[in-house]
Each structure stands twice: as structure tokens, then as C-alpha cells.
Amino acid sequence: MANYKTAFRPADLLIPRGADMEKWAVIACDQFTSEPEYWEETAKKVGDAPSALRLILPEAYLGAEDEKQRVEKIHAAMQSYLDGGVFAEYKNSMVYVERTQSDGKIRRGIVGAIDLEEYDFSPESRSQVRATEATVVERIPPRLTVRNGAPLETSHVMLLIDDPEFTVIEPMAEESGETLYDFNLMQGGGRVRGRLLGEKQIAAVDSALGRLREKNGLLFAVGDGNHSLAAAKTHYENLKKARPGEDLSNHPARYALCEIVNLHSEALEFEAIHRLVTVDDPYKLIFEMSLDLELSGLPSEQRVKIHRNYTVRDLYIRNPKSKLAVGSIQAFLDAFIKENGGKIDYIHGEEALKRLVSEQGRIGFELEPMKKSDLFPAVEADGALPRKTFSMGNAEDKRYYVEARRIV
Numbered sequence: 351m352a353n354y355k356t357a358f359r360p361a362d363l364l365i366p367r368g369a370d371m372e373k374w375a376v377i378a379c380d381q382f383t384s385e386p387e388y389w390e391e392t393a394k395k396v397g398d399a400p401s402a403l404r405l406i407l408p409e410a411y412l413g414a415e416d417e418k419q420r421v422e423k424i425h426a427a428m429q430s431y432l433d434g435g436v437f438a439e440y441k442n443s444m445v446y447v448e449r450t451q452s453d454g455k456i457r458r459g460i461v462g463a464i465d466l467e468e469y470d471f472s473p474e475s476r477s478q479v480r481a482t483e484a485t486v487v488e489r490i491p492p493r494l495t496v497r498n499g500a501p502l503e504t505s506h507v508m509l510l511i512d513d514p515e516f517t518v519i520e521p522m523a524e525e526s527g528e529t530l531y532d533f534n535l536m537q538g539g540g541r542v543r544g545r546l547l548g549e550k551q552i553a554a555v556d557s558a559l560g561r562l563r564e565k566n567g568l569l570f571a572v573g574d575g576n577h578s579l580a581a582a583k584t585h586y587e588n589l590k591k592a593r594p595g596e597d598l599s600n601h602p603a604r605y606a607l608c609e610i611v612n613l614h615s616e617a618l619e620f621e622a623i624h625r626l627v628t629v630d631d632p633y634k635l636i637f638e639m640s641l642d643l644e645l646s647g648l649p650s651e652q653r654v655k656i657h658r659n660y661t662v663r664d665l666y667i668r669n670p671k672s673k674l675a676v677g678s679i680q681a682f683l684d685a686f687i688k689e690n691g692g693k694i695d696y697i698h699g700e701e702a703l704k705r706l707v708s709e710q711g712r713i714g715f716e717l718e719p720m721k722k723s724d725l726f727p728a729v730e731a732d733g734a735l736p737r738k739t740f741s742m743g744n745a746e747d748k749r750y751y752v753e754a755r756r757i758v
Contacts, residue, residue, distance in 0.1 A: 355560030356569060357468035357478045358509075358610060360444050360552055362602075363461070364437035364502065364754040365544075366400060371533040373399040375542070375750040378506035378574065379406045382745060384626060384695045384706055386410045388537065395536050400436050402751035405504050407496050421495055428502050437754065444552050445530060446522040447609060450541040451747040455617035458519050460555060461544070461753055463605035464509065464570070464579075471572075471580045473733040478563070479509065479570040482729055484737045485580050493581035503582070503757050505607035506749040507575030508742065511559070512566055512726045513612045518558040520612070525551050531752065538746045544753075568730050573611065573742050574749060582606040603757045609749060611742075613722060620722045622676075623738040624703045625715040627683060629692035632658065632713050639682050644668035652678055657707045657714030676717050677736035683715075696738045698745040 352359075366374050373396050382388035389408045396403050404427035407420055414420070431437065445461040469479035497503065511518060525547070532543040547555070563569050572579055586603050598604060611618060629635050636658070639645065645654075645665040652667035652675035671681040683694055697703045700716060707714035720740050728735060742748075 354556050356556070356563050357465040358462055358559060358570070358608075359465065359556070359605075360442045361461075361463035361605065361607060361755050363440045363443050363445065364756070365440065365530050365752070366436055367438040369400045369436065371531055371752075372536055373397070374401050375533075375535055375539075375752050376401060376403045376406070377535075377537065377539060377746070377750050378748040379408045380506075380575075380577075381698070381748050383409045384697065385702075392537060400431065402504055402754075405431075405502075405754070406751065407492070409492075412492050417492075424496055425499050425501070428500055432501060432756075440530075440546060444547040444555065445544045445753065446519075446525070446527070446547055446551075448523070448543045449617075449747075449749075451617055452538055452540050452744060453747075457611065457615055457617035457743075457747075458523060459508070459609040459611040460519055460522065460547070461607070461609045463755070464507075464608050466583045466586045466604055466606055469579065469583055471576070471583065471734075475733070476567075478568075480568060480572070480729060481576050481580070481734045482510075482571045482573065482725060483576055483739050484734045485576060486737055489577045490581050490584055493578050494584055497581055497585045497757070501756060501758050502754050503607055504751040504754040505575065505578065505609075506751060507579050507606065507608040508573045508749055509570040509608050509610045510573040510613045510725070511562065511570060511610055512568070512614075513562055514614050516612065516614070518555060518562060518612065519610065521554065521558075522547065522551060527551065535750050539750055540747065542750065542752065566726075568726055570610070571613075571726060571729055573613075575608070579606055579608070602755070605755075607753060607755050613725065617743075618722065619743055620719045620725075621698065621741045621743060622717040622719040623741045624697045624700070624717055625679060625683065626695040626697045626703060626706050627687075627692060627713045627715070628695075628711050629687070629690065629713070630711065631690070632711060634690070635686055635692075635713060638686060642669070642682055643671070643678055653718060654679060655716035657704060657716060660708065662716075672736060673732070674720065674736065674739065676720075676739050679715055679717065680736045680738075698741050702745075
């Protein structure tokens with residue numbers, strides 16, 4: 351493989367040909383985890399058509415009795431699509447993407463591959479590619495189960511670059527090239543258009559990233575898909591352990607499909623990720639949290655809105671456990687649930703939280719979004735942030751699965 355200035359490089363991309371793309375593309379598997387009805391509606395829309403829905407395991411079904419059978423069907427569908435000529439392959443390619451979001455704004459990105467040798471998700475990492483949030487190792491195995499034995503990958507990973515002068519991605523908007531796809535996304539996802547980049551354009555992207563690397567210590571921060579990328583890294587490291595002494599420098603599993611996006615894009619907004627907690631004794635949780643975090647109506651830097659029994663209390667944390675309210679809340683909830691049992695769901699959007707919290711035994715914690723300008727400095731200074739600290743935009747604006755690539 352040619353030498354590139356950074357960990358981001360072209361890939362042998364697989365794009366569906368002749369498929370109904372609106373039925374093919376489905377949203378990231380880690381969305382609508384508490385709303386299986388969303389995925390049931392997606393399945394109805396897809397019907398029997400070729401679809402990325404058959405290549406992923408929505409997290410809404412994690413832990414289901416038929417999880418093993420679902421994974422087996424995923425692997426079979428992947429091989430069937432490869433054998434059946436569903437894909438056209440574009441060797442050594444990048445795709446410039448324009449995503450029209452649900453709010454009408456256009457988010458620009460470039461799809462390629464990231465070198466997993468340059469990625470480290472440990473909190474103390476100083477690698478070129480880093481996690482922005484704490485990686486929960488218990489969340490890797492389900493994704494690893496799908497990746498183990500899979501002949502291909504599709505991806506919802508988005509990597510952020512800190513490019514305030516718009517030197518890497520945005521110049522590609524003025525370039526020409528073959529349009530690979532242009533279609534509406536199902537379930538309110540807006541629209542997406544992808545254009546193939548030529549050799550000169552790829553070289554320009556690589557050079558611009560190289561210049562950015564000279565300025566920034568941290569080049570790529572994982573914005574979405576942190577645990578999926580961690581599973582890809584774990585899969586590759588396991589492969590190396592299983593084949594000691596073998597040259598895997600060009601093995602396709604060394605790389606992972608992703609889209610790079612500029613943190614400074616006007617279309618990119620940080621949204622808070624709220625907590626929906628289900629426990630046997632909600633009153634005990636609220637009582638112990640009030641004591642531990644010293645919840646009060648007196649203003650402080652850390653605020654949280656607590657939803658319970660159709661009421662909302664606006665409270666402040668007087669005894670913080672972290673620099674961010676989300677960190678203080680998460681630290682308490684993790685300890686409480688470890689001791690008492692229960693479940694935490696991570697909810698995108700205030701309305702979804704209000705709707706879901708109405709069921710018996712549920713408590714909602716509505717959090718404030720962090721400023722996106724604080725992201726790179728915070729990761730540089732403190733390492734990974736508390737998990738699920740922020741979300742990039744609404745749930746409907748997450749990346750949809752379109753491209754794929756072989757990993758064997």
C-alpha cells in the first residue's frame with residue numbers, strides 16, 4: 351500500500367449497484383435502542399429488498415434470545431451479497447459525501463479507511479486517532495461477535511478533524527467526479543449524495559491532512575461509532591495474536607471504514623445525550639443521588655433536570671465528581687446500578703426522553719450539551735471524556751450505512 355501522510359487513506363469501497371438505495375441505507379445500529387418500533391418500521395420499509403439492515407445488529411435487539419441466530423444471518427447475508435454481485439467495487443478510492451440533514455443544513459465528509467495501527471482507545475492514548483469518550487470494554491464483545499467471521503464491514507464511524515480554516519474536506523465541494531449515489535434517506539434522515547474522488551483529489555486531501563497534522567497533536571477524534579471502532583481494533587489485535595510472525599501489514603482487517611468530518615462545520619451541532627434509568631426503587635436512587643452529589647436548587651456550574659412521574663425538577667450539583675455534569679451523573683449511576691441493579695439507556699432528544707420516562711420505574715436525567723469548541727482541548731488535556739457525553743446532532747442525522755469493504 352502506498353505511503354500516506356496520516357492514518358486516513360483510500361479503500362477498496364463496495365457500493366450497491368442496481369439496488370433501491372432508500373431501502374438499502376439504514377441508520378446507525380446504536381440509535382433508537384429503546385424504541386424497537388423504529389426498527390420494526392424500518393424492516394417493513396425494507397421488505398425483501400437488498401439492504402444494509404441485514405448486515406448489522408441493531409442494539410435494540412442486543413441480549414435477545416435469538417441474538418446468535420441474528421449474527422449468523424448477518425454473516426450469511428454478507429456472503430450472499432458478495433457472491434450475488436450486489437456490489438460494485440471501487441479500488442483505492444475515497445468518496446466525498448454531502449448529507450442534507452433533517453434541518454436542511456449540509457454536512458460534508460469524506461469516506462475512506464483509517465489505519466488501526468494508529469488508533470488507541472485507552473484513556474492515556476497519545477495516538478493519531480483517539481476516542482473522545484471512555485470506552486466501555488463490556489460493550490465491545492457484541493460488536494466483535496458480528497465482526498468475527500464477517501467477510502465485510504459497513505460503518506457508521508465518524509472521525510472529527512479540527513480544521514478551522516476548512517482546508518481538507520470543503521475544497522472537494524468545488525471538484526467534479528462521478529456521482530455514485532444521490533437519494534432520500536428513510537425515516538426522516540434527509541438526503542445523501544456521494545461523489546467519487548480522483549487520484550489528484552485524494553492526493554490533495556492527503557496533503558491537507560498532513561499539514562493539519564503538523565499543527566495539531568490530536569488529528570482524528572472519534573465523534574460517532576467509538577465502540578464499533580474499538581471492536582475493529584480488538585478484532586485486528588486478536589488476528590495478530592493468532593498469527594504470530596505473519597506479515598499483516600496489508601491485511602484488510604488492519605483498516606476500518608469511516609467518514610471524516612470537520613468539527614467546524616456549521617451543520618455539526620453537539621447535542622446532549624440524556625440518561626433513562628430503570629430501577630426497582632426509584633425513590634432510593636433519587637435519595638442517594640441527592641446525598642452523594644448534594645443536589646440543590648442553588649445555582650452551580652453543573653445542572654441537571656430530573657424527570658419523574660410527569661414532573662421535572664431543575665437541580666444543581668453542589669458536590670461534583672467530574673468537570674462535567676454528565677460525568678458526575680454517570681459516576682453515581684454506574685455505582686448505584688452495580689450495587690442495586692437496573693439499566694441505563696442513552697436517549698437522544700428531549701421529547702424522546704419525556705415520552706419514554708412515563709413508564710413505571712423509570713427516571714430521566716436531562717443534561718446540557720457541551721460546547722464543541724471544547725472537545726479537542728478537553729481530550730488533549732484530560733484524555734477520554736465520560737462515555738456518552740455528547741451526540742453530534744439529532745438521532746435522525748446520524749450516519750446511514752451506504753458503503754462497505756472487505757475485511758478478509
